[in-house]
Amino acid sequence: MAKSMSLLWGAGSPPCWRVMITLEEKRLQGYKRKLLSFQKGEHKSQEVLELNPRGQLPAFRHGDVVVNESTAACLYLENRFQSQGNRLIPDSPAEQALVFQRMMEGLTLTDRLNSVIYYDLLVPEEERHDSTLKRSKETLSTELQLWEGYLQNVWSISNHTPVSLRLTASALFPMWSFIQTLSAGRFPKLAKYYSLLKERPSIKASWPPQWMSSRQGYGVLKDL
Amino acid sequence: MAKSMSLLWGAGSPPCWRVMITLEEKRLQGYKRKLLSFQKGEHKSQEVLELNPRGQLPAFRHGDVVVNESTAACLYLENRFQSQGNRLIPDSPAEQALVFQRMMEGLTLTDRLNSVIYYDLLVPEEERHDSTLKRSKETLSTELQLWEGYLQNVWSISNHTPVSLRLTASALFPMWSFIQTLSAGRFPKLAKYYSLLKERPSIKASWPPQWMSSRQGYGVLKDL
Incomplete structure (x- = not known):
């Protein structure tokens, strides 16, 4: 499943790391990952803007689903893969x-x-x-x-x-x-x-x- | 169920109204509601601080559950009352x-x-x-x-x-x-x-x- 996922990310960005931790918790390893440079302005590149019109990282895709806000991505991943890896939202x-x-x-x-x-x-x-x-x-x-x-x-x-x-x-x-x-x-x-x-x-x-x-x-x- | 809910709110506050709209969507009418005055500093009163240490409105309680961040309250209400009122989070x-x-x-x-x-x-x-x-x-x-x-x-x-x-x-x-x-x-x-x-x-x-x-x-x- 994780092979249909891709993450454009930047080092030093808490929102990017937030998504990466969540992917690990849900045992969604093996996704396509590309490190971009904020210093070189790569977060404003066409590659990012096509996924994230704000020109921000992360830019995350799962199949046809694009979800870039890191908290939204965490909620999506937890709901979508509820029974896989660690449960991040409790039942009670x-x-x-x-x-x-x-x-x-x-x-x-x-x-x-x-x-x-x-x-x-x-x-x-x-x-x-x-x-x-x-x-x-x-x-x-x-x-x-x-x-x-x-x-x-x-x-x-x-x-x-x-x-x-x-x-x-x-x-x-x-x-x-x-x-x-x-x-x-x-x-x-x-x-x-x-x-x-x-x-x-x-x-x-x-x-x-x-x-x-x-x-x-x-x-x-x-x-x- | 809504009788065990209480909302301290302020007029003119988008976060308060956000929770009130969600309560209506979930058909949770009849909750206890108290309008406080920001001008009089009532959001910093002991009554609020006991529920919300930030001294902010809304301050929302459902039984023993206190959830004051308006977006968190919306997520909680939707999950807790999924089959009641309008579904606010779709299935797909x-x-x-x-x-x-x-x-x-x-x-x-x-x-x-x-x-x-x-x-x-x-x-x-x-x-x-x-x-x-x-x-x-x-x-x-x-x-x-x-x-x-x-x-x-x-x-x-x-x-x-x-x-x-x-x-x-x-x-x-x-x-x-x-x-x-x-x-x-x-x-x-x-x-x-x-x-x-x-x-x-x-x-x-x-x-x-x-x-x-x-x-x-x-x-x-x-x-x-």
């Missing part, structure tokens, strides 16, 4: 609600992380303000404290259900990997969750080359 | 992929709309730049043209399947309602889609009081 309505809730909250975390990490990249120099970045860091810090609180209960839940297998973890791990640059003293649960997830076979198998090989670029997160 | 994998894809893209549309409509509200005066707002308007205009293109095919799809019933429409309608202030000449398909959806019983029944009673505030969209 209460657990389902929690997975959907955290998955969507994860997008807020992503936005808040991006607005700090990529501030200089996203905002032209003449429009930058120290006060904006300071406020964004405060917002991110509050956000991370919220997740630190959520993770208080993960360990007890994981005694009963393999929550680390679930869609939330697959969808969020690429963001957690940025979070490794945070102070483990200030965010001990996040640090523990990160170290637990990074040993998962799906994550090891899909780890993009040169991902976070240098942490220098994320020094902006150190003083949160 | 290809259609499912499309619904998930547009649902997630809708969040990008929302962000881009918010960054224009709420620019003055979100950014302190001393950090505002005409160049930022101009760029945000250009990005929004490109985004809207993309959706205008997507809607080229809606009419043919709707001959076969009631796509207007689907989750994407429920999730997006509150945003479309802002879009009514756009030039129908420039975005004829969006205008047609809006006028088609606004007649749906679920949307009529849940229409928040004073929603868009004044269009003056959205004049910023007129010159897109």
Whole structure:
């Protein structure tokens, strides 16, 4: 089945890795995969634009189905291959609600992380303000404290259900990997969750080359 | 069943209305509903914070299940009440992929709309730049043209399947309602889609009081 799948992806892109982790969790190996360079602008190439008019990666195809939004691709793959590999959406309505809730909250975390990490990249120099970045860091810090609180209960839940297998973890791990640059003293649960997830076979198998090989670029997160 | 549900909501909030439309589509009337005032800061009240630590609306509860992210609530309600009311996620994998894809893209549309409509509200005066707002308007205009293109095919799809019933429409309608202030000449398909959806019983029944009673505030969209 995976032979009818293709993924155009870029190294360093959390949405791309999100789809790759999910494909591993669903045992959909052997798909056609092509690494493109953001630096060379290959995400704006005709090859990408034909699949994804936004000129963004990932660009994912399964037969005639094209689904490029990474969260949408995860939902599609889980529904389409429900009985294959690991179940990423649990059966119990209460657990389902929690997975959907955290998955969507994860997008807020992503936005808040991006607005700090990529501030200089996203905002032209003449429009930058120290006060904006300071406020964004405060917002991110509050956000991370919220997740630190959520993770208080993960360990007890994981005694009963393999929550680390679930869609939330697959969808969020690429963001957690940025979070490794945070102070483990200030965010001990996040640090523990990160170290637990990074040993998962799906994550090891899909780890993009040169991902976070240098942490220098994320020094902006150190003083949160 | 709906008697065990409660919704804390605010007028003028697209995420709140999104959940209310979905509840109507699933024939889950009769839930406990309380209108709170953003102006009075009631979304930061203890009553909300106990359900939603972000201090945001909606705050939605169904029995012991709390799910506040509006898209997560829509997914939860559709899965939990699959055989009740209208099916919001289709059975066919290809259609499912499309619904998930547009649902997630809708969040990008929302962000881009918010960054224009709420620019003055979100950014302190001393950090505002005409160049930022101009760029945000250009990005929004490109985004809207993309959706205008997507809607080229809606009419043919709707001959076969009631796509207007689907989750994407429920999730997006509150945003479309802002879009009514756009030039129908420039975005004829969006205008047609809006006028088609606004007649749906679920949307009529849940229409928040004073929603868009004044269009003056959205004049910023007129010159897109």
